[in-house]
Amino acid sequence: MPSFARDIRPLFRDKDVEEMRFAFDLSNYDDVKSNAVGIHARLSDGSMPCDDAWGSDKIALFRQWMDEGLAP
Secondary structure, three states, X not given: OOEHHHHHHHHOOHHXXXXXXXXXXXXXXXHHHHOHHHHXXXXXXXXXXXXXXXXXXXXXXXXXXXXXXXXX
16 A cells, blocks of 8 residues: 555655645645645646656556555
């Protein structure tokens, strides 16, 4: 079961965290949990991160984290 601290947080680069700070904090579990559906949608359509889309393996891990209960 993926966890935010171990599996999801490391996927977000410091640059990603800084660029999205205007909307929410990608380094903060509660912010990512609250915005998970929207984050996943943007990861899936390639609009996030804006400079380097995630591969399908990373997107699948994020989806798995959502599907399995968004563990901290």
